[in-house]
Amino acid sequence: MQDMLESFDLKKQADELGVSVWKSPGFLFILMGIIIISSMLAVYFVFNNPDSVEYLLFSEFALVLVLFTVGNSIISGVDEIARANKMKTEFVSIASHQLKTPLSEINWEMELLVSKFSEGLTEKQKELIGNVGNSNARMIRLVNDLLDVARIDQGRLPLVKEELDIVGIIKDVIDNNRNLAASHNVKVNVVNYGSVPKIFGDRKRTVVVLDNLISNSIKYTKEKGNVDVAITPEKDRLVVCVKDDGVGIPKKQQKNVFHKFFRSDNAIKNQTEGTGLGLYIAKNVIVQSGGDMWFDSEENRGSTFCFSLPLKKNDKFYSVSM
Ligand code: ADP
Numbered sequence: 001m002q003d004m005l006e007s008f009d010l011k012k013q014a015d016e017l018g019v020s021v022w023k024s025p026g027f028l029f030i031l032m033g034i035i036i037i038s039s040m041l042a043v044y045f046v047f048n049n050p051d052s053v054e055y056l057l058f059s060e061f062a063l064v065l066v067l068f069t070v071g072n073s074i075i076s077g078v079d080e081i082a083r084a085n086k087m088k089t090e091f092v093s094i095a096s097h098q099l100k101t102p103l104s105e106i107n108w109e110m111e112l113l114v115s116k117f118s119e120g121l122t123e124k125q126k127e128l129i130g131n132v133g134n135s136n137a138r139m140i141r142l143v144n145d146l147l148d149v150a151r152i153d154q155g156r157l158p159l160v161k162e163e164l165d166i167v168g169i170i171k172d173v174i175d176n177n178r179n180l181a182a183s184h185n186v187k188v189n190v191v192n193y194g195s196v197p198k199i200f201g202d203r204k205r206t207v208v209v210l211d212n213l214i215s216n217s218i219k220y221t222k223e224k225g226n227v228d229v230a231i232t233p234e235k236d237r238l239v240v241c242v243k244d245d246g247v248g249i250p251k252k253q254q255k256n257v258f259h260k261f262f263r264s265d266n267a268i269k270n271q272t273e274g275t276g277l278g279l280y281i282a283k284n285v286i287v288q289s290g291g292d293m294w295f296d297s298e299e300n301r302g303s304t305f306c307f308s309l310p311l312k313k314n315d316k317f318y319s320v321s322m
Pocket of ligand 1: 249262273278
């Protein structure tokens with residue numbers, strides 16, 4: 001009901017889409033309704049007054065004119081939205097490229113400072129440099145994520161497909177997350193899997209996907225919990241599921257989980273850090289690799305995020321609709 005009422009808030013809809021009110025879908029929808037009702041009334045009127053053929057001709061002419069104007073508005077509205085979207089993606093891409101170089105320079109120079117002059121630094125100075133380094137690393141991750149989002153939106157995310165040993169990749173990712181897991185008092189287990197066939201996917205990107213799912217499971221478990229990574233070979237695909245007993249995702253917000261910048265209310269409350277880009281990128285990588293990603297979650301009970309990848313090489317490229 002609330003969703004329906006919101007769809008009639010024409011000003012809000014126009015502001016969200018960045019178009020004028022009279023070009024918003026809600027306004028054009030109402031206008032079309034008025035035109036249809038008026039034309040039905042006109043037909044009724046003419047039917048009851050068979051002498052008024054001039055009226056019929058005149059109203060037909062007026063109707064065609066109005067429909068033409070509305071059609072033109074719809075096309076120019078869609079065109080405006082598509083252009084604004086393209087400009088936004090290009091802006092994000094250019095800004096991220098420009099930010100990447102100075103951030104990487106800060107990183108190198110900080111490393112140089114610590115390695116060459118660490119003897120002249122007090123403990124406090126070293127701690128401050130460490131904090132700057134961590135913040136810089138966070139900014140580099142954000143810029144890299146924004147670049148990936150821009151590549152996805154422009155349909156040019158490059159994937160290099162090769163044969164992968166998923167068990168080895170999972171073990172490496174768990175190992176890289178051991179400090180995070182220790183700080184949340186979370187134990188990460190690989191569930192008994194038996195013999196696992198090789199799969200096809202992009203190595204670097206598959207690591208990013210698994211890192212996102214495993215680090216999320218740890219991050220969104222408040223304190224003391226278990227994360228289980230299960231690997232299930234099926235007929236022509238391999239399914240990997242990451243299950244946690246953490247904060248879960250509220251039912252009402254679950255439809256937005258794979259949308260860009262989505263962060264659930266309970267996640268923002270418990271874990272202030274996060275961009276809401278990881279799952280958007282992960283789902284796109286998996287779907288473009290010929291697989292799929294899905295989840296199941298219950299608030300305060302936990303979540304299970306799964307993805308599949310094909311066992312056979314498949315050169316087809318897929319586009320994601322979300
Ligand atoms: P980030 O973690 O940086 O916010 P993601 O795209 O990885 O971005 O995740 C988007 C949102 O999905 C998170 O902010 C959180 O609300 C929710 N989420 C993802 N994984 C989990 C999980 N395992 N448990 C609970 N919520 C999750």
